[in-house]
Amino acid sequence: MLLQNTPAMAHTRANERGDTAVAANLHRLLNPTSIAFIGGRSIASALQRSREFGFKGDIWLVNPTHAEIDGERCYARVEDLPRAPDATFIAVPSTAAIGVVRELAARGAGGAVVYASGFSETGAEGAALQASLLEAAGDMAMLGPNCYGLLNGLDGSALWPVAHGTARVERGVAVITQSGNLAYNLSMSARGLPFAYLASVGNQAQVDVARLVNAFVDDERVRAIGMHIEGLKDVSAFSEAATRALARGVPIVALKSGVSELGAQLALSHTSSLAGADSLYDALFQRLGVIRARDPVELVETLKLLSIAGVPRRSTLAALATSGGDAGLVADLAEAQNIAFPAVSERGRATLQGVLPPYANIANPLDFTTTPWGRPDAMRTCCDALLSEQPGAAAMILDYPKEETGERPQCDIAADAFAASARAHGVPAALISVFPELTPPEHALRMAAAGVAPLQGLREGIAALGAAMWYGKTREARLAEDRLSSLPVLRVPGLAASDAPGRLLDEWASKRLLAGYGLDVPEAVCVSPAVAPAAAQRLGFPVCVKVVSEHLPHKTEAGAVALRLDSPEAVARAVTRMTESVARYAPEVVVERILVERMASPPLMELIVGVKRDASFGLALVLGSGGVLVELIRDTATLLLPASEQDVRAALLGLKLGPLLTGYRGSAPADLDAVVRNVMAIARFAQDHAQTLLELDVNPLLVSKDGAVAVDALVRLAS
Structure with missing residues (x-):
């Protein structure tokens, strides 16, 4: 053809x-x-x-x-x-x-x-x-x-209006920022971050974040990409670029401002970027394996770890500290990052007992006491005992005192032994100072040259390790699931302002549409008010009855719903009451149709499943605790479309009420497969109607131990 x-x-x-x-x-x-x-x-x-x-x-x-x-x-x-x-x-x-x-x-x-x-x-x-x-x-x-300009630390070009503090490098990180002042401050940072590129993009009139990510991914000298964004110009294009980065193993670390309502307003006035809802950025970054930093320092330290030491193979850490207090702090901070500490093996324990005093607590994290201090062989033995156990990563906690103390040579001995051990065992490693200022610049350069990331600040250092481990785990999962081709978000056309109100379908029409895609709905008929009692008799009691009108989306407030009716007479009385209530609540609505449904069995839990349209992100699937709990506990998860069954299952189990799905404290487990199947039916409908779908709401989806059923649904389409 x-x-x-x-x-x-x-x-x-x-x-x-x-x-x-x-x-x-x-x-x-x-x-x-x-x-x-x-x-x-x-x-x-x-x-x-x-x-x-x-x-x-x-x-x-x-x-x-x-x-x-x-x-x-x-x-x-x-x-x-x-x-x-x-x-x-x-x-x-x-x-x-x-x-x-x-x-x-x-x-x-x-x-x-x-x-x-x-x-x-x-x-x-x-x-x-x-x-x-x-x-x-x-x-x-x-x-x-x-925008402020562009620095290339690889080849020495500086399209930059003022002085900068970056150094020439053979490889390093590429950092993109929308803030010119942050670009300047990053260039002047004394934290030893190796800048391959530093680009300020400003208004992104033509070259945006996505174009730069694509360009940097193609440069083999770029080990990681950092970005500070107030808003993405083209979310779909960024998702495609970030997917390429994930496939090639180039980590992206993002600092997103505009999280607060005031921050979002400032982002709009600053570089004309529309900062979307923060939950959508969270969903985007989780999907694409983009690490999210909380502040500029965390951004820098995480990039430093990734570019110098690399990505850990697993979420386990071998840690050495110069005191029990530091070891305890490491354990506390690592727990919040889901970092595990493998126990010291019997062989490792025997080795450490040979160099440490009897009072030493042999554990991981390890307080190696002052006994091996200043002794290269003893320090190397301590490091080898832990690092040879195949950890995901290794860290030594070490603060450098002032030079006039004369104690820096002992610190150098410990650091060099740690670096040599990490190199010998192929372990991504970081040397972390508890206080940022206790990392001398010359020491940081020496460690970086040895392949050990010199991280400054204990919280930031442990957060960087946790972020790198999360990235490695996420990337491995995406590759194992063969998910890369489905990671870019759905491209959804923009709609004219005149389409914003759209056309609201009534509950009967909404359910019929969704049922065609596999959504489980109660057995029901839509009839005139006079026929409702006989229709209920044919369906079988108990039933519920509802007024059907696209002009009455909030039926409960209008008194347009009656539940658990067990006779034709009860149905007739309910229809009369609802008609009178609607006349008072919304006089313009004429009651011409009644939805008669078989009552669903009492559920184990109620869920809400919705789809919302965003000008930047397209269609987002929202899952959460339903019924009255929607507003009470705001327990929701957001997924961008297209979404996989694995995504939906993980999001459901990650809800606060997620444990109820698998059986909490001896209660019966819910039919999770049925829930996932129904959510995927809604997702398929949304994707097929991406041209016109404005919003969709199924609340509640009743979940039982042997199924799930949607007892209310509304769909709004562009006119």
Whole structure:
């Protein structure tokens, strides 16, 4: 069969060609052989910083009014440059930046950093300017606007407006941030994080987080990716990029701001990013194996561990400390991270008894006392005794005193013995200081060169270990489940504002639609009020009766529901009462149809299953404790679509009421398979109606030991 070309197909092919061109130009921007700086007198110092950083390519200045700045030749126009630059730093006002970008694109430049603000973050007028800027860029890769710049520690390019504190590296982490000031502060951090790249993306007019993740995943010198985001421009594109990163074993660590209501408002005003509901970001990150950091320090320490030591093989830790107090703190903090400590084997115990005093408590974590202190062989024996037991990772807790104490050589002996043991046994290892300031920079560099991550701060260090272990476990599970192809979230089209109210289907219509997808619903009929008693007689008692109307979504409040009716007379009286109650509650609603249902048996528990539509995330499946508990305990889990049966089962068991599903304290277990089957029916319906589904609510789904049944359902579709 021959497919006929259509305008839509031609547009898609054009977009694909454009994406390919932008990706190629982004590579030029990230790894340039030539750089141009365009702006006022300050650009000469920016040029000098690139030279000091060790950039070996050509560097040019462009300024229309100066023949030279600080002894550096200036070209009057972009077209005067010897050739099209791979990368350009544009430091001119917002309106002028549009013309400069247009000239660069016409010349065939690779990419540009637009430093100026005053675009979409300022409102409608700025958004129009940003649209013009994007049009001017064409296929040229563009970072910003309203961004700080780009540092490449691998090759020495610095498209950066001010000084920075990063060092040249052979490999390391790529960090993406929407905040220019955070980018600057990260560059000045004295925590020894090896920056392969540091990119500030600002408004993400063209090059967004997803494009950069894709580019960094393709660079074998990048060991891990960090990102600070206020909102994702394209959640589906990010999920595809993060899936590639997971497949290739490049961990991503995310710091998401805008968690609080006020934080979300600030994110919108800061870089025009719409910060979605935080639960949706949690669901996205869990799905994709993205580690979530709570603050910038945790972000840095986790990236440091992943880039220097790597990913632990399992969630177990061998820990050594210089005191019993430190060992106890490690045990307490590790418990919150679900880190286990394997017991010391009999062989290890015998080895340690040979070097430690009789009063030593031989355990893991190990307080190795002061006996082996300053003795290289004894320290190596202690480390080998624990690290040879095949732990997932190893940690030594070690604070360096001030240099004038004269005790640093003993610390070096302990650290070197630990590093040698970790290297010999192939164990990812970290040396952690209890207090961040007690890690001297020179010691941190020496440990990093030995493959041991120098982590600063006990809580942050243990959190980094727990996060790395979670990533390793999650990635292994995704690969074992062969889930990678289904991890990217469902692409759902945006709807017009006029579609927002949508069309609410009544309970009868909603249940019929969902039952067609396999949802278990009670045996029922929909009849006129006069026929309801006879219909109930045919169904068999007890029954419930409800008023059916798309204009009456909250039937309980309207008095439009009657339960546990056991005779035709009871049904007739109930219909009369409901009709009168609805007339008082909603006079505009005419009672013309009655839903008569067989009463379900008393359940073990009630669940709510819903689907909500989000402008950024598409369709999200929400599972939780149902009935009156929905608002009381707010026990819910969120999954993005498409969702697998494994996802649904794990989410259900992770609820606070999850233990009731498997039988709590001798109670009968629920039919978990039936619950999962019904949830998957709802998920299939949602995916098939992704074009028009606005929301869906099944509350409650009654769960018993031999089945599950949906006794109420509402579906809202776009008009």
